[in-house]
Amino acid sequence: MDSKQIFDMFGDYVLDTYARMPLAIESGRGSICRDFEGRDYVDFTSGIGVNSFGYSDCEWSAAVGAQAAKLQHVSNYYYSEPCAEAAKLLCGLTGMKKVFFCNSGAESNEGAIKAARKYSLMKYGPGRNNIITLKNSFHGRTVTTLAATGQDVFHQYFGPFTDGFVYAQPNDCADLEDKADDTVCAIVLEFIQGEGGVVELAQEFVDTAKKLCARKDILLIGDEVQTGCGRTGKFLCAEHYGASPDIVTMAKGIGGGLPLGAVLFSEKTENILGHGDHATTFGGNPVVCAGACSVLSRMTPEFLHSVTGKGDYLKEKLSDLPMIESVNGRGLMLGAVLRSGDAHDIAEKAVGDGVLILTAKNKLRFLPPLNITKQEIDAGIARLGKTLAKAERDTK
Numbered sequence: 001m002d003s004k005q006i007f008d009m010f011g012d013y014v015l016d017t018y019a020r021m022p023l024a025i026e027s028g029r030g031s032i033c034r035d036f037e038g039r040d041y042v043d044f045t046s047g048i049g050v051n052s053f054g055y056s057d058c059e060w061s062a063a064v065g066a067q068a069a070k071l072q073h074v075s076n077y078y079y080s081e082p083c084a085e086a087a088k089l090l091c092g093l094t095g096m097k098k099v100f101f102c103n104s105g106a107e108s109n110e111g112a113i114k115a116a117r118k119y120s121l122m123k124y125g126p127g128r129n130n131i132i133t134l135k136n137s138f139h140g141r142t143v144t145t146l147a148a149t150g151q152d153v154f155h156q157y158f159g160p161f162t163d164g165f166v167y168a169q170p171n172d173c174a175d176l177e178d179k180a181d182d183t184v185c186a187i188v189l190e191f192i193q194g195e196g197g198v199v200e201l202a203q204e205f206v207d208t209a210k211k212l213c214a215r216k217d218i219l220l221i222g223d224e225v226q227t228g229c230g231r232t233g234k235f236l237c238a239e240h241y242g243a244s245p246d247i248v249t250m251a252k253g254i255g256g257g258l259p260l261g262a263v264l265f266s267e268k269t270e271n272i273l274g275h276g277d278h279a280t281t282f283g284g285n286p287v288v289c290a291g292a293c294s295v296l297s298r299m300t301p302e303f304l305h306s307v308t309g310k311g312d313y314l315k316e317k318l319s320d321l322p323m324i325e326s327v328n329g330r331g332l333m334l335g336a337v338l339r340s341g342d343a344h345d346i347a348e349k350a351v352g353d354g355v356l357i358l359t360a361k362n363k364l365r366f367l368p369p370l371n372i373t374k375q376e377i378d379a380g381i382a383r384l385g386k387t388l389a390k391a392e393r394d395t396k
């Protein structure tokens with residue numbers, strides 16, 4: 001196979017729902033991958049924050065391979081060891097009490113939404129089922145999580161959408177207070193909005209949400225699908241804010257490259273969902289959970305500290321590149337504002353120079369593997385520097 005043949009087969013057989021970059025990836029190790037012609041690329045994307053330890057990390061692939069050879073799936077009518085271990089590790093890292101495993105971020109948010117509504121119904125009766133989410137948020141692609149997503153572009157074509165979502169302006173405390181009325185059972189926050197363009201919530205805004213939740217028995221739900229699992233230099237981004245959500249949703253990075261979502265419940269919320277209330281066939285799959293154990297068991301304070309250090313280093317290097325106006329974000333979740341030009345166009349040209357980057361709105365977005373080395377950062381920066389220098393010349 002060569003890249004051209006693969007592009008053609010996609011054209012013939014794969015539904016065209018993604019604006020793909022012109023790159024077919026053949027293999028990878030750590031933060032470097034190769035195409036079918038043997039060219040190498042520095043990867044600042046980790047599959048949108050999924051490959052926490054990069055491509056085919058040795059420890060992770062050994063754990064996954066061994067589990068696949070031993071026991072690949074059991075239904076949730078039975079017990080399995082990797083599922084128990086992964087849940088224990090997640091609780092140990094977060095102080096949460098119970099975990100429900102599913103397969104994606106959207107699905108974990110669905111679980112959190114169901115739990116919040118049941119909590120309120122059982123305690124207060126009907127009429128208190130609204131959920132506040134933020135404008136410019138992103139919570140997933142199911143009909144309900146599209147409704148939860150506070151961006152009008154996502155509210156087309158597929159109606160009727162699920163009722164009961166109210167959108168507050170991020171970092172506008174007065175608006176949040178205004179919307180948190182007696183019909184509200186939960187507030188959902190991405191502490192750093194990812195798809196919305198790497199937009200950080202202000203401490204004061206999170207404090208206001210915490211106060212409202214405490215005063216009115218509203219559940220605080222942290223959507224840590226993108227920010228969780230060490231991405232920002234803490235295991236959960238909530239920790240930066242001194243926030244302890246009642247429910248945390250995770251996905252992307254926890255499986256290290258296999259599909260895994262998790263809904264984490266605190267002492268207050270651990271008893272809401274019982275037998276028959278919620279389920280999913282693949283949830284807690286042994287192979288996926290074995291991969292998660294490999295990822296989670298390495299989230300030590302020293303490792304998280306190294307993520308912060310590398311994030312600071314990458315931020316500094318990015319700030320010095322041509323065309324870059326400013327860089328924001330935390331740890332290895334960074335966004336760069338361009339002086340001019342189109343972010344998607346730059347990302348596509350960067351592929352030609354051997355470096356993979358993401359975009360979010362009109363920012364360049366960086367979510368490299370958490371174990372990326374300084375040398376790999378330097379190599380990626382040098383390549384991106386070429387792309388940006390060319391783009392700068394073109395503007396003159």
Ligand SMILES: *Cc1c(COP(=O)(O)O)cnc(C)c1O
Nearest residue numbers: 104105106138139140194225226
């Ligand atoms: C990616 C993402 C989701 C959706 O996750 P999927 O696995 O694509 O369903 C939800 N919330 C946030 C914050 C995300 O970044």
